Amino acid sequence: MGELFFLGIILIICILFFFMTFNFPVSILDKSGGAGVFPRVVLIFLAVSIVTRIFIILKDKEKKHFILFELFQGTQLKFFLSIAAYILLLNKLGYIIATLLFAYGTVNGFFYYTTGSSGSKKQILIRNICITLFVFFMHYFFSNILNIMLPKPFWR
Structure with a gap:
């Protein structure tokens, strides 16, 4: 349960940071999408990894103890x-x-x-x-x- 809570917090932070990247300034001449493109890709990858881990934890029959301070x-x-x-x-x-x-x-x-x-x-x-x-x-x-x-x- 603790790991799910921890992953949920990180997922919420990912979502907040993802929406913050849309406020990054973009030059009129920039055709690459601006400075926010790469962070968005990284955040999407991280969010998909977190959601995958959440599904693995929920599917796993043997529940393992998660202690935050072990990190x-x-x-x-x-x-x-x-x-x-x-x-x-x-x-x-x-x-x-x-x-x-x-x-x-x-x-x-x-x-x-x-x-x-x-x-x-x-x-x-x-x-x-x-x-x-x-x-x-x-x-x-x-x-x-x-x-x-x-x-x-x-x-x-």
Whole structure:
């Protein structure tokens, strides 16, 4: 029951944010739909995922206990703190540096948590190259294709 309540709150927040995106300013020359298009897509994806999870919970015959405070312990707490640090550092360090630090830390940290080791040198190298390529691709996608300005480091 607690998880359904928690998911319901997140779903309501998604719906509110979705309608807020229609107030984002759109340039007359902008043919892409404006700055609100990408957040709407993400919010729709999140809402569909939440509704799917709600149906899975309701369909499941074995009810599991959900304790909200378990979200803020162990690995979940570390991930929450890393997201908070990412948000705080994004405007100071810029998109690329902050996102690289966040992705390296979380992906490698979760890999270590799930497997008990960091992996071989080859695995670490491939994983970090993939992270780097993904971050630069997303920067290119947002900056050049969607024409969305991303935070730059404070020294630029």
